[in-house]
Amino acid sequence: xxxxxxxxxxxxxxIDITNKVxxxxxxxxxxxxxxxxxxxxxxxxxxxxxxxxxxxxxDLIFALKDIFPDKKEFVHMEGNSAAHLKASMIGSSATVIxxxxxxxxxxxQGIYFCEFDGPRSRKFFVKIIKG
Amino acid sequence: xxxxxxxxxxxxxxIDITNKVxxxxxxxxxxxxxxxxxxxxxxxxxxxxxxxxxxxxxDLIFALKDIFPDKKEFVHMEGNSAAHLKASMIGSSATVIxxxxxxxxxxxQGIYFCEFDGPRSRKFFVKIIKG
Amino acid sequence: xxxxxxxxxxxxxxIDITNKVxxxxxxxxxxxxxxxxxxxxxxxxxxxxxxxxxxxxxDLIFALKDIFPDKKEFVHMEGNSAAHLKASMIGSSATVIxxxxxxxxxxxQGIYFCEFDGPRSRKFFVKIIKG
Numbered sequence: 001x002x003x004x005x006x007x008x009x010x011x012x013x014x015i016d017i018t019n020k021v022x023x024x025x026x027x028x029x030x031x032x033x034x035x036x037x038x039x040x041x042x043x044x045x046x047x048x049x050x051x052x053x054x055x056x057x058x059d060l061i062f063a064l065k066d067i068f069p070d071k072k073e074f075v076h077m078e079g080n081s082a083a084h085l086k087a088s089m090i091g092s093s094a095t096v097i098x099x100x101x102x103x104x105x106x107x108x109q110g111i112y113f114c115e116f117d118g119p120r121s122r123k124f125f126v127k128i129i130k131g
Numbered sequence: 132x133x134x135x136x137x138x139x140x141x142x143x144x145x146i147d148i149t150n151k152v153x154x155x156x157x158x159x160x161x162x163x164x165x166x167x168x169x170x171x172x173x174x175x176x177x178x179x180x181x182x183x184x185x186x187x188x189x190d191l192i193f194a195l196k197d198i199f200p201d202k203k204e205f206v207h208m209e210g211n212s213a214a215h216l217k218a219s220m221i222g223s224s225a226t227v228i229x230x231x232x233x234x235x236x237x238x239x240q241g242i243y244f245c246e247f248d249g250p251r252s253r254k255f256f257v258k259i260i261k262g
Numbered sequence: 263x264x265x266x267x268x269x270x271x272x273x274x275x276x277i278d279i280t281n282k283v284x285x286x287x288x289x290x291x292x293x294x295x296x297x298x299x300x301x302x303x304x305x306x307x308x309x310x311x312x313x314x315x316x317x318x319x320x321d322l323i324f325a326l327k328d329i330f331p332d333k334k335e336f337v338h339m340e341g342n343s344a345a346h347l348k349a350s351m352i353g354s355s356a357t358v359i360x361x362x363x364x365x366x367x368x369x370x371q372g373i374y375f376c377e378f379d380g381p382r383s384r385k386f387f388v389k390i391i392k393g
Contacts, residue, residue, distance in 0.1 A: 001393075050215060088310075097258045104171070220351060235302070240302060240303075
């Protein structure tokens with residue numbers, strides 16, 4: 001009951017993965033439980049936010065870049081500490097409740113894979129727990 | 132084993148929902164497991180922080196407003212992108228361990244519903260997983 | 263299936279607790295499930311980030327101090343509101359998938375206890391859910 005999904009990411013962006021998570025759920029006959037969406041990368045993360053107006057995630061990317069910029073004091077040689085920081089701010093996973101076989105998301109909620117250091121080949125895991 | 136709670140929120144604020152979560156737990160005979168507190172809104176979130184001195188959450192609201200302000204570059208028509216950003220920074224859920232039938236919170240920890248775009252009629256879910 | 267670990271923290275810092283979480287897992291015969299790493303303190307948190315180059319967490323501590331500083335407007339008497347804020351930004355717990363008896367972490371991922379108001383005697387809990 002662990003599902004792995006691959007994706008190609010842009011330079012920076014929020015990719016709506018709600019339908020992928022639903023696909024994983026449809027492969028199960030579980031009515032009640034929880035679902036963990038997990039990002040195994042350290043410069044990307046998972047969040048839940050609005051899926052109606054794509055301008056919301058545009059604004060989020062802009063604001064994150066503005067508030068958590070690259071800093072001259074950063075010492076990490078790879079030069080992507082700002083992306084590592086954003087990953088810890090957004091978080092590496094999201095937990096969603098499963099009810100009557102469906103994700104119990106709010107009306108405007110979508111699940112996003114957040115890329116902060118792309119473009120890259122990435123993956124995420126969906127784990128379903130019955131209960 | 133999903134409990135729904137409704138609340139009326141102020142303009143912006145951290146509402147202590149610890150007792151509501153305990154109420155949900157008391158309706159169960161579960162001794163061991165975990166509890167997910169989930170916010171189905173995209174301009175609000177759930178966090179765990181100090182419940183002893185109410186000045187802490189006042190300072191948090193002030194700091195979040197100061198650090199994540201509205202920006203002239205935001206394009207989302209509804210004009211509440213700062214609230215969407217705070218929601219993703221705080222997170223849409225919290226997970227708490229259940230031990231001997233109680234929430235395993237630290238001495239000073241309370242569970243908060245965080246409103247960033249009120250006043251509104253809001254709700255949150257409490258899901259209990261035995262294990 | 264709740265394991266408690268104690269640690270002594272520095273003034274501020276990210277302490278790699280991945281091996282402690284693995285220890286907890288080794289005491290179980292659980293092949294599949296999830297693992298919740300929970301911090302019961304309100305000026306500390308748990309995050310997942312790079313464990314290869316220690317400069318990454320140095321940069322994270324620097325950036326967090328820079329972006330979430332102490333503010334003259336803070337009213338909380340104890341004077342550590344910035345630490346409370348960082349705790350809510352990082353989050354009080356992390357969830358990791360267990361697969362074939364191991365933590366399903368990414369290649370570069372480690373689990374960190376984040377101290378924002380030390381030095382102190384701290385603890386964290388590891389809860390394992392089979393499923």
